[in-house]
Amino acid sequence: MAKITIQREARLPDDLRVARSLSATHLGPRILFFSGGSALNDISRHLKRYTYNSCHLITPFDSGGSSQVLREAFDMPAVGDLRSRLMALADETDLGQPDIYRLFTHRLSKTAEQEDLKAEVDAMIEGKHPLIKAILRPMRMLIQSFIQDFAKAAPESFDYHNASIGNLILAGGYLSNDRLLEPVLFLMSKMVDVRGTVRAVVDENLQLGVDLANGQRVIGQRRISGKETSPITSSISRLFLSDGKKEILPREVPLPKRNRKLISQADIICYPPGSLFSSVVANLLPAGVGRAIAASDVPKVYVPSLGHDPEAFGLSLADQVSALLAPLRADAGEDTPTHRLLSHVICDSGVDRSICAEVTARHAIPCHRVPLVDGTPDRYDPARVCEMLVSMV
Template sequence: MRIKIEREVRVPDPIKLERYRRTPDLGPRILFFSGGTALKKTSTELTQYTHNSIHIITPFDSGGSSAVIRNKFKMLAVGDIRNRLMALADQSVLGNPAIYKLFAYRLPKEADDTELRAEFEQLMSGEHPLVRDIHAPMRKIIRNHFIQFADIMEDFNLRGASIGNIILTAGYIGNRRHIDPVIYIFSKLVEVRGIVRPTVNMDLHLAAELEDGSFVVGQHLLTGKEAGPITSSIKKLWLAENLGDSTPCEVEIREKLDDLIRSAELICYPLGSFYSSVVANLLPKGIGNAIKGNGCPKVFTPNTGTDPELMGHSLTDQINKLLYYLRKDDLDNIAIGDVLNFILVDSVNGIYPGGVDKNEINKLGIQVIDCELISEESAPYLDPALLSKALLSLT
């Protein structure tokens, strides 16, 4: 299939893909607004072609082990950040496989407090097998993070704790609650091939009004993973300061994030939980203006199958909702074409609520790119290799 951006482009483009594969260090800056898990395999696949992808990650997770850390230290969620860093890490022998193995480790859920404290002491002292396998001076850097965490942990529940999350938390607290320095150190330790940043460096939560008039505060109550699926469609999403209070708060993106967005060669609103992963990233003030300020192509790659957050939403509804949040900075001056140009679908193999209404989508000035994105192995979900090749071809 051929589409037109500023020149004739082929999707997928084998010549362009081979060029990227040979020189991934010079690969394109594809920027994603996403959460931590749905795009994990695609992120790893992309590292074969580019080491310059940019990942803006939601720091609003309020469930699981992230909730334990957030409740204890009153901080942004680092679990999805860690997940994406690990997805982009060099897992070959040329990277740091021993550090990768340590950061991917979780303390056992079935151990008692005494056993957990004893294992943590081993990690901190360097006697733990996973730490002993790491060469100096990196071993000392990691041990220092364990020591920093020990100074602040008090009665922290270590059961099932992610070592990667512990390292990020210790570095965050140790750097006066700045997340960028510890992400930088973490990235160097596991040879991350890309850039990962949270949308905001603040302790905030997602809040939503449902169509039935009720309010929900907390990402874990929206995703359908921990508290069961919501029973009414999401009407509106915003940010709140506390789990117990749905009062909206306004936060503006940092200049660093603005610069990153404007530097991208392709901007993608990818698969993942529609509201808590994609839309959540668009809530801070300044996101829409930064996207408008970048003339690169912008593409939406919707989920196939079922997303509990999309109850009552057709594919066209999703596009209209996405456009609302992308343009909310300045509705009168941000045109649709400033923030969204293409939607990438596989209408033959994909399952899209309400189907793919190309006429309605085209009326918005958005071009539908319909190509193979789902393989026999990945069905009914998008295939990471096929999706990566399609996105790379658009750059």
């Protein structure tokens, strides 16, 4: 069988391809994202109008908020970003499972007494809480069993303040499924009719670390992002995986076969907006990611964040592209042509032409300026981003 590569010119947006996606979402393109955090959630919610086949490989290395409390209690990967992306892609209409959706997105109070918060969780286990009572069997029984598995394993000191019930359910399902994320992510996807595929890029309980240009080393996602600590004041020169103390080499963290298959089947690969290192580059560190991307003959697009990203301190757009390429080339081979790993950079039309010109000069790939903002200068218009992506397939 002969294999040929066909290239075409793309109009952004392509009205015909957009209309086709809107009319046949079940047959929509397989757009694969490497992401984490919440930056892509608005775009993901809108993407459900165009395709039910998007794929999201999410970093499980978050070390802040409710996820960190669970990580410390159960020595498990972070689930908060996974849960929030599942909810962004869930069918939120009355045809979906609105009662289950409400439970999964419910948070406990930030200010109530610890005893009252635990009592609220106990009421869910017993089937007395109104959010649980609204769910029909057998879904209700399965969800209760996951919450019960969580509660049985939770230490007496567990802090319930501002806990996401969806995160607690994920933790319980993780514990009751041989400490594996994939089974409970699959079940939660089915419970709320998720319009796409959401997976952890690897099922590993690890931290992120960075080396800074000033020689300092910082370990922990929340310290890197500066969201819960003081922001870093030197540019990041390298990102790596860590067990919390020392660096873990990529070969010790291989990309699972199921995720390699997702990459190979994608119609387009997107490095989307989000915290540059902890949300995007983090997903590119496991062994096999670079090789899987290089083996694919589809468009590979970087859509950089708008506004201020503390993790991109001191980095130009061309530098950000270098940060994406570094772990990919380390895996695929330093002589891998750039276009095999990243074929296009798509910026909003408000970005200065000289910034795009530097990207092309340094990396020999096109940097396009496309109208992607409508009204708010530091926020992408979700419809425009979705239409741009489906037009490139």
